[in-house]
Amino acid sequence: MNASEQIKALATILYKEIHRFMRIWTQTLIPPAIMIMLYFVIFGTLIGKRIGQMGGFDYVQFMIPGLIMMSVISNSYSNVVSSFFGQKFARSIEELLITPLPHYLILTGWILGGVARGLLVGAIVTIVSLWFYDLNVNNWPLCIFVVISTSVLFSLGGFLNALFAESFDDISIIPTFIMQPLIYLGGVFYSIQLLPPFWQTVSLANPILYMINAFRYSILGSSDLEALGFSIYSALGMIVGFIVLFFCICLWSLNKGRGIRS
């Protein structure tokens, strides 16, 4: 396939993926908006007033970047894992495998689909949050880079999960038992400076902490990372490093036919 054909094929995969999650918008776009609204009402407005300041900001203001990131992460991941595994399960993945499409293009198409949903949900959550607090972005380029790269990373994670999954149970284990705890313990709702030193050190092993704090820094201009002696660039480097690692594993697995060919 020449470059022009590859672009057309990639556009087709992306169109199909966007069309898929837009067709079921009541399941893909509305629930995150409602959930975030509830977080704002309960934790922001009701409980937040009693909490007061967190990390030098109003509690609701502190929460906003974490909630946006939480939505982007979980929607990017779930879009790819459910779509790819669904196609594997229904064997409709065969319609792609019999075509001349190179594997990296199939992978890129799914990642872009995950990023599209992650960013759209992120935008919806941002709009919802504007009802509760006036948001000013401190560093736009950093903000855009962090949100897109994190979305790419979790789309890759979803793809990897779907590739190795053999049943519907397998695609819910990682989000439930690994991702959700890491997101909630990654500083969405609290500053890790509140933790005792031992748990602060343990928290530093959580990669999602760096993503949420890098995003918080890009919006608020301050985060736990600098306070704990880490530069924002180390967080960005880690995200890029994980992207390269996950992309290589996904592509290698696809080339080997893992989970898709007998």
Add this chain to the structure above:
Amino acid sequence: MKALSISNLKKEYQGGIQALKGIDLEVEEGDFFALLGPNGAGKSTTIGVISSLVTKTSGKVKILDIDIDENHSLAKKKLGVVGQEVNFNQFEKVGDIIRNQAGYYGLGFRKSKENAKYYMKKLDIWDKRNEQARKLSGGMKRRIMVAKALVNNPELLILDEPTAGVDIELRRSLWDFLTEINNNGTSIILTTHYLEEAERLCRNIAIIDSGEIVENTSMQELLTRLEVETFILDLLQPINKLPEVSGFQMILESPKRIKVTVEKEQGLNAVFKSLSELGIEISSMRNETGRLEELFLGLVEPSLKEKD
């Protein structure tokens, strides 16, 4: 040029099951070729390897002289495959399914739309283009699969039991359609359990059994191997008793129908002459279907018995 060339193709699944034991197969360009075999013989595995759904253990596969390992992308561009089972997202609209398939081959939106429209009209599914595929009958879904396989105008089309479980009307219309596209130059490889279908459509045939090709010849050559042939004679007037015609085995199937078995070296003239002398007039005559079935069973019976 060969439409398909397979040499020493082997496939061993996990657990040591040898699905293909080094098969060789060649299909001429423009041919209508039947690949037959009992269940589990290796037909679908062969098709799976050609279409990259199954990873081969060893061997070479060339599509129109292009090695699938050396130039995977170009080889696949020339191929269209109709799988055994429905393999598209049934929640999508018919038009989208077919247009997207064209897009995967790198066709632009306008060209994809144009090709999809052409094949939807050809296969009588144009009126269903805006309906979700899951709401359609099994026969309609089959047509979608055929349209999907053809939307990139492949030079080699492989159909894995395309008429399994569909009604006679659709089967006949698919036969006519496949004959038409074959006449227009598309090489076709067909696997089927309906031997009548293979006999009617295909010029050449290979029979695969237990992962090995046990026969590979022309349909005509294979059928000449029949030692005996059976004909059905319909009579103008009913008879009550079977007439005695020496040298032929006859059965009175009904008062107006006789079944006669003719050996290879015998002619039918003697039958007509004898019946005419007895005042029995024949209104029509036809071959009993299932000639290929007899040969097929003869070739694969040993392995079928082994499985039993």
